[in-house]
Amino acid sequence: MLFNSVQYLVFLPISWVAFWSAPPRWRVHVMLVASYVFYASWSVPYAAMIFGLVVMNYAFGLTLGRTVDRRRSLLAAFVAMDLAVLALFKYFDFGVSSAAAATNWILGTSWDPPLLRLVLPLGISFFTFEFIHYLVDIYRGDVPVHSFSKFHVFSAFFPTQIAGPIKRFQDFVPSLASLDRFDPELARVGLWLIGRGLIKKVLFGDRMAVWVNDGYRAAADGAIGTGDAWITTLAFALQIYFDFSGYTDIARGSAALFGFRIPINFDMPYLATSLADFWRRWHISLSSWLRDYVFIPLGGSRRPAPVVMLNLFITFVLCGLWHGAAWNFVVFGIVWGIGMALHWFLARRIALPAHPLVSISGWVFTMVFYLVSLAIFRAQSLAAAGVMLQAMSGQGVGSGTLTARSSLFIACIAVALIATWLVSRYGLWPKVRLPVGALRPVAFGAAASVALLQIERADHLRDRFQHARGIASDDELCGHVPGDDAARSHDRPLTDRHERKDGRVHADLRATLDGRSA
Numbered sequence: 001m002l003f004n005s006v007q008y009l010v011f012l013p014i015s016w017v018a019f020w021s022a023p024p025r026w027r028v029h030v031m032l033v034a035s036y037v038f039y040a041s042w043s044v045p046y047a048a049m050i051f052g053l054v055v056m057n058y059a060f061g062l063t064l065g066r067t068v069d070r071r072r073s074l075l076a077a078f079v080a081m082d083l084a085v086l087a088l089f090k091y092f093d094f095g096v097s098s099a100a101a102a103t104n105w106i107l108g109t110s111w112d113p114p115l116l117r118l119v120l121p122l123g124i125s126f127f128t129f130e131f132i133h134y135l136v137d138i139y140r141g142d143v144p145v146h147s148f149s150k151f152h153v154f155s156a157f158f159p160t161q162i163a164g165p166i167k168r169f170q171d172f173v174p175s176l177a178s179l180d181r182f183d184p185e186l187a188r189v190g191l192w193l194i195g196r197g198l199i200k201k202v203l204f205g206d207r208m209a210v211w212v213n214d215g216y217r218a219a220a221d222g223a224i225g226t227g228d229a230w231i232t233t234l235a236f237a238l239q240i241y242f243d244f245s246g247y248t249d250i251a252r253g254s255a256a257l258f259g260f261r262i263p264i265n266f267d268m269p270y271l272a273t274s275l276a277d278f279w280r281r282w283h284i285s286l287s288s289w290l291r292d293y294v295f296i297p298l299g300g301s302r303r304p305a306p307v308v309m310l311n312l313f314i315t316f317v318l319c320g321l322w323h324g325a326a327w328n329f330v331v332f333g334i335v336w337g338i339g340m341a342l343h344w345f346l347a348r349r350i351a352l353p354a355h356p357l358v359s360i361s362g363w364v365f366t367m368v369f370y371l372v373s374l375a376i377f378r379a380q381s382l383a384a385a386g387v388m389l390q391a392m393s394g395q396g397v398g399s400g401t402l403t404a405r406s407s408l409f410i411a412c413i414a415v416a417l418i419a420t421w422l423v424s425r426y427g428l429w430p431k432v433r434l435p436v437g438a439l440r441p442v443a444f445g446a447a448a449s450v451a452l453l454q455i456e457r458a459d460h461l462r463d464r465f466q467h468a469r470g471i472a473s474d475d476e477l478c479g480h481v482p483g484d485d486a487a488r489s490h491d492r493p494l495t496d497r498h499e500r501k502d503g504r505v506h507a508d509l510r511a512t513l514d515g516r517s518a
Contacts, residue, residue: 001041003162003250004201011038016257024180028153031258035158039122046121053085054155057131058148064135065144075139079132086128089118094325123161125322129289130155134169136293145169150176159254163247165265165285175260186256193253200246208239212378219391220384226396229388233371236378241270244283273362275336275343278370286322290315305345312344313337323377328385332377339369 001007015034022030039047060078067074087095093115100111134151138144145151154172215232218224224232245266252262265284272278279287298311313334320333352358375392379385390396 001038003247003254004198007041011041012254012257019258020182027179028149028176031153032149032156035153035156035161038158039156039161042122043119046119049121050127050156053082053127053131054152057082057134057155058151060131060135061138061144061151062146064138071139075135078135082128082131082135086124088116089120089124091321091325092116092118098327126161126164126166127155129166129286129293130169132293133166133289137169142170145173157255157260159251159258159260160262163244163251164283165248165251165263166289167262167285171263172260179259183259186259186261190253190256193249193256195253197246197249197251197253200242200249202246205239205242205246208235208242212236212239216378216380216384216388219388220380222387223397224387224391226391226394229375229391229396230371233375233378233388233392236374237270237371240374240378241266270367271363272366273359274347275339275366275369276347277362278366279340286319290319294318301344305348309341309345312341316340327382328376328379331382331385332373335373335376 001011011034015030015037019027019030019034036047036051039050057078060081064071064074064078096113096115100113103109103111150173151169153176154167154169157167157172160167212232212235215224215228215235218228219232248265252264255262263285267281267284269278269281272281295311295315298314299307300311301308303311314337316337317330317333320329320331320336323329323332352362372389372392375388376382376385379388
């Protein structure tokens with residue numbers, strides 16, 4: 001079941017009632033039952049496989065924690081086993097078919113090796129990264145958890161395993177200590193986030209998908225106009241944000257209903273004024289994971305400049321490959337790896353003045369760079385990506401595929417996003433003396449109701465969200481630039497910093513998710 005499905009909207013309240021009706025000592029077990037029911041709705045064998053991976057990594061953690069000698073070799077072996085499972089399901093066929101294509105091109109043969117064609121287990125990329133984080137942190141000095149139920153619920157927690165955020169064990173554990181009491185404010189925040197996520201996903205993300213599919217289908221056929229190419233790519237930028245941030249909102253809201261506080265994953269990424277700033281805002285849990293467990297172990301930013309640039313390049317190539325087993329994802333990572341390496345190099349040597357024109361120029365460059373990379377990311381093949389990029393460069397061919405009405409709708413959403421940020425940034429919300437407390441739920445409920453009605457009407461909602469196959473779609477592009485070795489992702493506040501700017505509702509949201517009274 002998907003988050004934006006009627007099945008989930010039935011499953012969630014049933015699980016919630018069962019959870020809070022159970023005695024406090026049994027609530028973790030109720031959550032585990034609900035999680036495996038959720039996974040079994042996709043595949044019973046894969047639900048069993050998830051349990052096996054949890055048991056395996058629990059044993060790995062205990063073994064690593066009590067081992068004194070050869071801990072590095074032991075960690076490498078354990079991480080290799082987790083990566084082997086991920087590689088088998090996600091990358092084996094890609095590797096074999098790529099090797100066959102290269103061999104046939106070099107030798108002129110027609111080798112066609114058999115492929116496994118395994119269905120990708122639900123959320124296996126997220127499971128794998130969380131297991132690796134847990135093991136590496138034990139190697140670095142953290143004490144392994146001895147309670148299997150605590151580790152189990154951390155690993156199998158269903159709200160976060162479709163589209164993240166990627167959890168950290170030390171951030172998750174404090175919520176387990178507060179499950180003996182129901183927090184109505186946290187539940188209110190959860191309902192708010194779920195409704196907001198549905199609105200993003202169904203009313204905006206899915207609407208964009210129709211035009212995006214038409215545009216990239218034209219590119220795959222070899223003909224798309226320049227205007228259509230840019231409009232299609234802009235629509236995909238909006239779709240990928242609304243899809244993934246909407247799923248993240250639903251995940252965080254679902255977790256909040258059960259008393260769990262999950263960190264944010266987006267911080268207004270489309271307002272970034274540099275490439276590095278973009279990755280500080282986009283899919284924060286993934287990019288901070290890559291920083292802490294790839295970039296810093298490679299040497300971080302405290303090595304000679306060529307080494308740092310190489311480390312950044314490697315990190316972002318892996319980031320691209322994490323999104324899926326296809327060459328367009330690899331090229332996407334290469335593009336960002338080169339861009340980030342050059343950005344780091346130039347930023348150390350050129351001090352730009354703090355001037356609005358500099359910020360605006362940086363924003364324009366960042367968004368153009370991002371849109372170009374998205375054209376590669378979304379294309380059905382490298383050839384289709386080439387057609388799209390050629391069209392975006394002004395050499396488009398073919399008749400328009402998007403109507404003027406569609407283009408206007410996309411442009412209006414983009415303008416609305418910028419306008420919303422401006423009035424929030426500079427406190428320009430109109431001061432109207434109305435019973436906001438009474439009107440807010442009415443307006444929000446109406447919008448959420450429209451979103452719910454759209455769930456059954458849209459045929460394309462039957463298509464599985466890419467994240468359910470372990471392929472990033474929305475914000476899995478990363479989110480926090482690898483850089484400062486001393487920085488740790490779990491030092492960030494749990495709520496979006498912009499929530500505090502939009503009045504009492506957002507102040508309440510921030511305080512509640514941070515575990516403080518408003």
